[in-house]
Structure formats: structure tokens, C-alpha cells
Amino acid sequence: MTINLSSSSYLVLGLIGLRGPSSSYQLKRAVERSIGYFWPFPHSQLYVEPKRLAEAGLLEESAETEGRRRRTYSLTPLGREALREWLGDPGTEVFQVRNEAELKLFFSELGDDTTVPRLAETQVRYHQERLEEFQKTLERLAIVPDLEKRVAPLVLGVRIEAACLSFWRDVGEAGVAGALARSGAEGDRHGDDGRRRAGAGAGQEPAMPGPAPGDAAEDA
Numbered sequence: 001m002t003i004n005l006s007s008s009s010y011l012v013l014g015l016i017g018l019r020g021p022s023s024s025y026q027l028k029r030a031v032e033r034s035i036g037y038f039w040p041f042p043h044s045q046l047y048v049e050p051k052r053l054a055e056a057g058l059l060e061e062s063a064e065t066e067g068r069r070r071r072t073y074s075l076t077p078l079g080r081e082a083l084r085e086w087l088g089d090p091g092t093e094v095f096q097v098r099n100e101a102e103l104k105l106f107f108s109e110l111g112d113d114t115t116v117p118r119l120a121e122t123q124v125r126y127h128q129e130r131l132e133e134f135q136k137t138l139e140r141l142a143i144v145p146d147l148e149k150r151v152a153p154l155v156l157g158v159r160i161e162a163a164c165l166s167f168w169r170d171v172g173e174a175g176v177a178g179a180l181a182r183s184g185a186e187g188d189r190h191g192d193d194g195r196r197r198a199g200a201g202a203g204q205e206p207a208m209p210g211p212a213p214g215d216a217a218e219d220a
Helices: 007-019 024-033 045-055 077-088 100-106 115-141 148-183 185-201
Strands: 059-063 071-075
Touching: 007 024, 007 045, 007 059, 007 071, 007 077, 024 045, 045 059, 045 071, 071 077, 100 115, 100 148, 115 148
Parallel strands: none
Antiparallel strands: 059 071
């Protein structure tokens, strides 16, 4: 039986490949302590996807005959082959950020004078706590042998949280304009404007033409 494999499919195959035979509940617990920090998804899939993969021959299902009659799944040779083919493909989806704080910041000019400061204060607190949590976990796991590859995404998580914390601190201390100035974006923007004007003066088209009159609000 041939089925379409999604990221959730590979997540299940990968976890069972690392952990060995696992129940859906054990997979859920493993996700909460590891992958869930950077790959959030409905945990209900961990009860549906293993069964689907088992029906396709990628996992082998076994059930207890007594007690809770818990179902356990293990990786089959076909499942291991599918996992290796996926890992052998270096292509990935475009990195995505779905952050409601950024969405609110984008529309903040429709709020009042307290919108951005209060948003920044909340985000500084959130990212500070998350950064500290990541750092503590990293310190605990970094000394465990043979976990380097599993811990590496946490290092990336620490760097991302540090960057978010720095950004929101800038917004809180200096406002949006100050944050832009601190990042060098304001200077880059003026430099680009100057280069575009110079290019246009030489008979060249601007690198990024502005919107037509009346279109600015739609293209913000």
C-alpha cells in the first residue's frame, strides 16, 4: 500500500527509529520534551499517524493481550528505507515564522500609543523565560554522550530566542524607529534610496519602484 508521507509521518518514523518500539502515549511524551519546542503540531496525530503507517507497512503494530492492551509500534525495513530517503534529500520547505506578536507589531499603527510598549514588555518577558529554559536544558543535555545531533536544534533555538529578546528589548527601549536605527536598517534604507535616485538619474530604472498612487496602503 502506497501512501503520501507528510512531515508528521517522518516525525513518527524518526522518533520510533531513535527510541525503538513506542506507544502513541510514549511518542507524545517524547515530543513534549524535545521536538515540540521547534515543531508544534496537534498531538492527536500521534494516535492516528502510527496506525496509518502500520497499514502501509512502514511500522509494525503489536498489542498487549492483557492489562491496558496498549499498542506499540516498531520500525520495519520499509519504514527505515523511507526515513533514509527523506533524510537523504537536503531540500526543505521555506523557513516559516508564525508569530502573533509580529502580526500585532505590523498592525500596531492602528492601535494607540501604548500598543507597542506593552507588546514589547510582554515579549521581552516571554523570550527571556524561554531563553533561560532552553539554556538550562542545553546545559543538562550537552554533557550526555552521543546526543550531539539531537541537541543541535536546541542550540539554534537558543540563538533564535536571543535574537528575539534583543529585538524586543530594542523596541521597548527605543521604540520601533530606534530598533530600526540600532539594526542599521534605517541607514541601509537611506543608502538604498540614494542609490536608486542615482541610478534613475543615469537613465536606469529604480531597483524597487514604489507603489502607484492609492496603492500604498494595500502594499504595506
